[in-house]
Amino acid sequence: MRVVFDLLRTNIEFAIGMFLLAIVVIVSALSFVSPYEPDLIYVVFPDMPPSAEHIMGTTSRGQDTFWRLTFAMRNTLLFGLSVAILSRILSLLIGLVSGYLGGAVDRVLMSINDTFVVIPLFPILVLFYFVMRDSMSWVGLAIIMACLGWAYDARLIRSVTMSLRTREFTQQSVFSGMTTRQIVSQEHLPYVMPIVFSTTMNNMNWSIGLEVTLSVLGFTNINTPTIGTMIYWANQHTALVAGVWWWILFPVLMVVILFIGLFLLAVSMNEYIDPRSRLSRMKGAA
Amino acid sequence: MTTLTQPGAGAAMATPDASVRPVLSVEDLRAYYVLDLFGVKREVRAVDDISIRIMPNEIYGIAGESSSGKTSLIKTIAGAIQPPLTVVGGKVHFDFRGKSIDLYSGAPADLDAIRWRHLSYIMQGSMNVLNPVRRVRQAFIDFAARHIAAPSRRAFEEVVVAHLDRLHLSPHVLDAYPHELSGGMRQRVTIALATVCKPEFIIADEPTTALDVVVQKRVLAMIREVQREIGSSLLFVTHDMSVHANLCDRLGIMYAGRLVEEGATSDLFASPKHPYTQHLISSLPRIGDRTPREGLKGTPPNLADPPPGCRFHPRCPMAMEVCRTVVPPFVTAGKGRRVACFAAEPETIPDGIANATRSIAA
Amino acid sequence: MHGYGQYILKRLGQFVLVVFVGISITFFVTHLTPIDPVETTISAAAAFGSTSPEAIAMLRETLRELYGTEGNVIQQYVTFWGRILQGDFGPSLSAFPTPVSELIARALPWTIGLLVTATIIAWVLGNILGGLAGYYRSNVLLKMSGVLAMGLHPIPYYIVAFVLLILFAYVWPIFPLSGGYRMNLAPRWDATFILSVLYHSILPALSLILVGLGSWFMGMRALVSNIVTEDYVQYAELGGVNRRRILSRYVMRNALVPQMTGLAMSLGAIFNGAIITEEVFGYPGIGSLLVDAVHAGDYSLVLGITTISIVSVAAAVLIIDLAYPLLDPRVKVA
């Protein structure tokens, strides 16, 4: 907690990132007080430009863009978070085990790991949609993406664990008879957690980006409001060409805000973790 | 030109001949690490008010325990500083044959022009100074080809190979990548790289620390040989007093960012004046001597917040009241000797305080 | 070269593993989901085209055979591999009776031509600019391009592509709206056709380069600002080594090693990018083919494309891996 305050005070990137993220969270939270049901269409007069009554205008499907956006943002955020959490669990498990046990276990796990790093996800996700069609919920998609997207960070966690393994306190814990599980959870996790947090941000950017891409193509359940499906529907109604720009602009703006926010958080947290980049930062100032 | 390179023979050097100008003069040099960690500003005073002169053909050693600021001083002298290390005062002046330069007021291009031709530097921990993805040959071409007048690449290579041979390195190292060399070989390659242009001034920061004793001895002998052959000056840093005893004409002792004593090596070893120097010399192992060495109590001071007065006073067995508040000046104390200690030079104690001290002592 | 031989063997093993795991995933995705793929496909296909009962019956039979729904899962898995190893994905359903392999072979050159070229251009430019920006930190122009790259970076590719299309094909129509070449031209190796292909590729390529450039730029700049603090760079500077030579042979050269891996990755990810690029610009490559196949419920085509993309990604990574020791002499030993 103190770290957060420290960062807020001294790291402008962190502060901006937090601010942007706060906007996104507030917008998503507003979905709970929405005057409109998320699933209904043609509840307001369609194609109205932004006004006092509809601050972001209305869509060609007769929805209020702003309130629709609150639902979309909430789902997108939840989606990114679920993927991040699930895949963090996998990468932590595999990274720690691989880094700590080393030897043959490590070699096998890392072989699998490297495989997952390079396997092209997009066609597989498309194939998945192809099979599931409309029964594909965002939860299903999140699980699939988590199962495919842990590899990169597992390697990172592994290399940290490897270096921890050789440190003195580990040797001491070994001598004092702690079990592997105890050592890993009590001694190593505190070092690894910051990395888990900072990779969460990158992972969310990745999964949300993919979700938007899939949705824009219509390869997800297009009836669940997400940022991607909003853009999909706007495209279906050729919103830009028809001059209904607000239907595209605001979702895009929101997702860009989210991306920049997460990106800045990841950058500033990395800097906090890695003293080398802290040093180069000072150099930049001098 | 006089060649006084025998260890101990430097006594004559200590009183600089007026007709010979020093190659290097450092005046009141101050260089701090200016840090800004999450809004907290700190200054680490690693080089504080240091003045040194080094003559042509002289080997000058700098000694002091770890973190006393040796590397910082040497980097500042070599013009190799990078933020956060910043020069906050003083000057560094080189007077080469036919070329003189003020390090921190001249143009960067002038500095580039003297590098390797006149001035070369062997970094501390020189294990990583060679680009890991280029062959050693490339390093020699990059660093030295500009300075060695050779009609062809082949002729240049012959010069390099001859020089490598001096350091007992086979020509094959030229085809190797750095990671294919052993630590000692790499060390010698760096030394060869720094000396191949026969510069007038060589700066070496612990060039032998990573080596085992046998190799260390050989490398030291080679450095001396090369130095003598090309007649250059050498500024040599190590915390190993026995190396200094064998190599250097003159010695400067650093403590906590300051020079505390300076003199011809033999004089210094024979009659150290500063209590810290006395400690360093008395802790040298002697054959047959089995009396346990008395360690220095306490730890070296934190240079971000050094003690007032004499920086050595918290650990000094001879500390007086005055040492806590007044900085002892670095003054001449005998022929070619300088020292910063009130106990060694009581006449430097400021009057009012001297009386006070005396009355306390009485 | 004993070390290098072993290295090659290891890399080949990794290649086989990638292909194996990737294709197994496609199998399990298609066979272990609770949905009956045959019925789903049929309903999609029926919605798309003919609905006569005979046609559907025929479709169902073909699909059953294709999915290998006979026997238990293990047997199905073996048949599946048998087909894939022969490169036989059967006829396409949407373009019956053209074989899937032929459709893919027709589309592949477009995708590779456009995306590989654009990726490489972006990589080269991004690395040069990023390297300069990391080395000459005080240069205002480079600093500004850094800010630009930072700002451009988080904008989804899709948006960039779309905005470019609107600007340069609608608002100021200097480039064609869609297609890979002029409609009335027949694909031939002559100047008119090639020029037309190039002209049509400018806008999609620009969008790819613009986006790719930014991330390479930032990656390279970060790498370079780390590398300049390395001893060997500082030492070369102290040695008065020519600055341009330091930049090229010490800084960029060494940053290239990790960037090369990045290139392999993004060449691998080309099929992700292809879909959006080709959708937005109506480009006749693998991506468009895949989207059409999904919408038409063409299972064999989707499977074929997925397989091809897995194999080519693995191959791209393998090639880069094999070239790696030439870049970094330390690899051989490791």
Ligand SMILES: Nc1ncnc2c1ncn2[C@@H]1O[C@H](COP(=O)(O)OP(=O)(O)OP(=O)(O)O)[C@@H](O)[C@H]1O
């Ligand atoms: N980059 C840095 N930032 C902050 N302080 C530093 C930095 N480098 C060195 N220092 C501090 O400067 C002081 C002097 O360090 P220096 O490296 O000059 O010592 P040294 O005498 O060469 O030690 P050694 O014998 O271990 O090489 C130390 O207190 C050290 O903590």
Ligand code: SF4
């Ligand atoms: S000045 Fe005082 S404290 Fe410092 S060394 Fe001399 S006696 Fe010791």
Ligand SMILES: [Mg+2]
């Ligand atoms: Mg040092």
